[in-house]
Every structure is written in C-alpha cells, then in structure tokens.
Amino acid sequence: MDNLTYVCEFGDLPQNGHLKQFTINNVKLLVLRDLTGNIKVVSSICPHLGGDLLNGTLNYNNNTIQCNRHKAVLSIDTGETKTPPTITNLSYLNKKIAPVNLPKLNIYKIKIFENRVYIEGEILPQRCAVIF
Numbered sequence: 001m002d003n004l005t006y007v008c009e010f011g012d013l014p015q016n017g018h019l020k021q022f023t024i025n026n027v028k029l030l031v032l033r034d035l036t037g038n039i040k041v042v043s044s045i046c047p048h049l050g051g052d053l054l055n056g057t058l059n060y061n062n063n064t065i066q067c068n069r070h071k072a073v074l075s076i077d078t079g080e081t082k083t084p085p086t087i088t089n090l091s092y093l094n095k096k097i098a099p100v101n102l103p104k105l106n107i108y109k110i111k112i113f114e115n116r117v118y119i120e121g122e123i124l125p126q127r128c129a130v131i132f
C-alpha cells in the first residue's frame, strides 16, 4: 500500500466512453474510460495555460484529448503535445509564448484492488507553459 493514493470506489468510475473529474490532494485529475473499459488517469489541467480538460474533446481513435481553450491536442498515453495550441493574439498580455514547448500532461498509473482505485506514485500539480 506504500506510495498509493486512494482515488475512488470502483463503482464511482465513469461509464465506458465517459470521463470524470476527481480532486486529490488539491490536484484535479481526469479519469477516462474508453469504450472497452480501459481506464486512464491524467491531469485535468492543460499544460498550456491551465484550461480544464474536463471540457475537452476525447478521441479514442488516437488516444488524445483536445483542450477547448486554444485547441491543443494532447496524448493521453504519453502526455506529449500532438498539436500545439492556437493563439492568434496575445497582445492583451503584452507577452510571447512558445507553444511547441509545452510541458507534458501528467499521466498517472493506477492500481485496482478490493474494488478500490488507487494512484501509484506521487501526485504532482500540472506544470504549465511559461509565459515570458
């Protein structure tokens, strides 16, 4: 049980093809369940500028989620950015951003036993892109 953090009861998981958000240790996590019942847990915070991926669009054909704020497409397998965010005007911030250097989306390993779902390893806040 070392290094495991309780997430929820198995019965509280989303239905196949759906997702659900949990907040564990003040970190927002997204539990995703594909059409065949496979479960993944990723950060619910977009590594671009912190958009909530609960409102994103899942694509199980290529295991990605698209953030609805600036349309970055992120792998839910590796956390890598597949398509960078689209921002046409940041002048209101008077700042620049390098969209191809997004931090990886945090991906978590899970363990299920005795009808309970746990995350294995440390739960870290999502790092987001640095605006400079």
Ligand code: FES
Binding pocket: 046, 047, 048, 049, 050, 051, 067, 068, 069, 070, 071, 072, 085, 086
């Ligand atoms: S906050 Fe997600 S793409 Fe910008």
